[in-house]
Amino acid sequence: MRKQKDERKKVKKQRLRRTKKIFLTSSFKEQHHWFGHVFRVFFRIKRPNREMHFNELEDIGVDQEKIKMLTKRFTFLVRLWLTIVLLGYFYMLYLFIQGDWYIAIISLSVLLIALANAFRFHFWRYQLQKKKLGCTLKEWASDVFKLGGK
Numbered sequence: 001m002r003k004q005k006d007e008r009k010k011v012k013k014q015r016l017r018r019t020k021k022i023f024l025t026s027s028f029k030e031q032h033h034w035f036g037h038v039f040r041v042f043f044r045i046k047r048p049n050r051e052m053h054f055n056e057l058e059d060i061g062v063d064q065e066k067i068k069m070l071t072k073r074f075t076f077l078v079r080l081w082l083t084i085v086l087l088g089y090f091y092m093l094y095l096f097i098q099g100d101w102y103i104a105i106i107s108l109s110v111l112l113i114a115l116a117n118a119f120r121f122h123f124w125r126y127q128l129q130k131k132k133l134g135c136t137l138k139e140w141a142s143d144v145f146k147l148g149g150k
Helices: 002-022 025-042 054-060 064-098 101-130 137-144
Strands: none
Touching: 064 101, 101 137
């Protein structure tokens, strides 16, 4: 009786090993670890070694003319991305009216990416205009949208 139970346990273990090999569980585990590592590396926020001030820009070769040129370039890029957002918005509305819901949702995601790019370049332009590197989002929002009753 005891031998039969031991044999059954051995057979179950062998079946479990075979099943794991058939379904490549070790490969799935390695693949999930790899995806986790890639996402951790991709979404890691890079912190600067030290905080840089606006006065230190001249030390690295950025003079007033280059700052003016960058401000103009960022202004152009903000306007370009906002134009793309506006056109994409109307196209998205058209898709919703036509009943293409899935495509409209995809165009909404593209629209949000374009809006994020417009924000990025506007934030950089804002930092150059205020001559303050390392502005916070709260400072930017309160100044742009005139919050705080100033």
